Amino acid sequence: MFLQKIFVLCLFYCACFAKEEDVLEFSDSDFESRVAEHETALVMFYAPWCGHCKKLKPEYAKAAEDLIRNDPPIALVKVDCTEAGKETCNKHGVSGYPTLKIFRNGEFSQEYGGPRxxxxxxxxxxxxxxxxxxxxxxxxxxxxxxxxENDVSVVGFFEKESDLKTAFLKLADKLREKVRFAHSTYKPVLEKQGVSDGIVLFRPQHLHNKFEDDSVVYSGGAVTGEIQDFINKNYHGLVGHRKSDNRNDFQNPLVVSYYGVDYVKNPKGTNYWRNRVLKVAKQHKDKINFAVSAKDDFQYELNEYGIDYVKEDKPVVLARDAKNQKFIMKDPFSIEALDSFVQDLLAGKLEPYLKSEPIPENNDGPVTVAVAKNFDEVVLNNGKDTLIEFYAPWCTHCKKLAPVFDELGEKMKNEDVAIVKMDATANDVPQPFDVRGFPTLYWAAKDSKDSPVRYEGGREVDDFVKYIAKHATSELKGYDRKGNPKAEKTEL
Incomplete structure (x- = not known):
């Protein structure tokens, strides 16, 4: 038994190393000669200490294992910009890590703009x-x-040259990185498909079901834009498999069922639940979008709904409406429960889920604390111009800004201006505030709270005072428009 375990471990480690070995490593001494040996190569310029590089490394290795067997093969290369590849990185204008570039026959072709x-x-x-x-x-x-491939295929069938064929090939050039295209002019192929001048979208075998056709025929004109709209509309079908690399394809209003989606290890179990979602989706296909997602891949989304871990095999159903409000299906999953949930969602009968800290019992400090539950009150409807900081408790820059904000709050205490802060990791941030890093600051004038402006100025007290003095709806009591303190009036 012990030897058996050792054997399994050896196989595991060999598999891991094999994947690593599929990524080629070049240096200054051999980069130009070795990259020229490959018709197409993707090069990752990296730094060993870079967190994003460490996160990308296993994904890059997995991709290399697949692409090295492609016909023609595609090489995945890495260059260490801190050691043996410094000159190469400088030559190719690498200023951040990781940087990915595509080379063809040794020459730089284009920046890599795909998923990670x-x-x-x-x-x-x-x-x-x-x-x-x-x-x-x-x-x-x-x-x-x-x-x-386990993916959608779009095929053009053309008996002769036509405007439709021209438009099809033009769109294929445009969407080649997102969609698999093929075409045929051979009579047996056209006869087999029963199409002489047309376009067909084929769904992959593992997504075939009894609720929708396995293929869809295009019926529009010879216009590239119309063909693209047809593909976009039908690409994911009634219930798409929503993954990390295609999640942006799915627009609100959207209902997602999260469970153990795995079409490699458990296709039958995956489709058992998807078929039940499909039955409901068919009834509401013109009003709302549906998808299934692997719960482990989207744990961060579950966290946004206050769900730390999904124990059951049954799907957890979450939704967003057209306003991006969040909703949770509270009943255990069933076809009837899902249908009722969707009907109530469309009818506006559900209460949105709001991730929020408790409203502070005492909020009289120099900086007002906003949470999701009191955001409207202390930011949008406070009757004041507002400078708000969205922060994270672990953020070093936020900690450095805290005493500055406190001092600013004291200076603005008697002004028609609110200085506010909000922990964006513990509270939902409402639109149109867009927080992608910390700290993020916005200025919201009291008469136009629906269009706040991102603050991009300095982070010292005087910087904030000058900005507020200049942009305040009414001139400040203690400062002129340039941010200079006003002289105090004395009684005679």
């Missing part, structure tokens, strides 16, 4: 080689193309 996870890297890079639309010369070619 294995599946997305593979899909993006496969689209970089060969024609944007693969020509199919036999029925076997068509069948092989449709089965080659």
């Amino acid at each position: 996870e294995a599946g997305g890297i593979v899909k993006y890079m496969k689209a970089q080689v060969g024609p944007s639309s693969k020509e199919l010369t036999s029925v076997q070619d068509l069948e092989k193309f449709l089965k080659a």
Whole structure:
């Protein structure tokens, strides 16, 4: 038994190292000669201490394992910008880590603009080689193309040259990094499909179901924009498989069922629940979007709804409406419960979920504390111009700013100005405030709270005072418009 465990561990470690070995490492001494050996190469310029690089490294290795077997093969390369690759990184204008660039036959071709996870890297890079639309010369070619990837395929069938074919090929060039395209002009292929001048979107085998057709035929005109709209509308079907690299495809209003979605290890179990979602989705397809997502991949989204861990196999259903408000289906999953939840959501009968700290019992300090539950009161409807800081408790820059904000609050105590702070990690941030880093500051004038302005000025007290004095709706009592203190009036 002990030897068996050792054997399994050896296999595991060998597999890990094999993946690492699929990523080539070049240095200043050999970069130009070795990158020229590859028709297409993706190069990651990195620094060993970089957190984002460490996060990307295993995804990059997984992608390399797949792409090295591609026809033609695509090389994934890494260059250490802190040691043996310094000159190469400088030559190619690397100023941040990781930086990814695509090279063709040794020459820089373009910046990499794709996803940063294995599946997305593979899909993006496969689209970089060969024609944007693969020509199919036999029925076997068509069948092989449709089965080659677990992804949507869009195929054009053209008996002769036409405006539709021209528009199709033009769109293939535009969307080659996102969609698999192929076309055929061969009679047996056209006869097999029963289309002489048309476009068909084929759904992958693992997503076939009884609630929608396995393929959809385009019925619009020879216009690239119309074909693209057709693809966008039908690409994910009634219930799409929402993943890290395609999550932005799914627009609100959206209902997502989170569970153990895994089409590699458990396709039957995955479709058991998806089919139940499909039955409901078919009834509401014109009013709301549906998707399924792997709960482990989207734990951060579950956290946004106050859900730390999903123990049961049944899906957890979460939703966002057109206003981006959040909703939780509280009843255990069933077809009836999901249908009722969707109907109530569309009818506006549900109470939105709001992640919020408790409202402070005492909020009389120099800086007012905002939480999600009192945000309207202390920010949007306070009748004052407002400078608000969105912070994170662990943020070093936020900690440095705290005493500055306290001093600013004291200076603005008798003014028609509110100085506010909010922990954006413990509270939902309402639109239109957009927080992507910490600290993020906004200025919200009292007469236009619906269009706050991001504060990009200095972080010292005087910087804030001058900004507020200049932009205040009414001139401050203690400062002129330039931020200079006004002389105190004395009685005669």
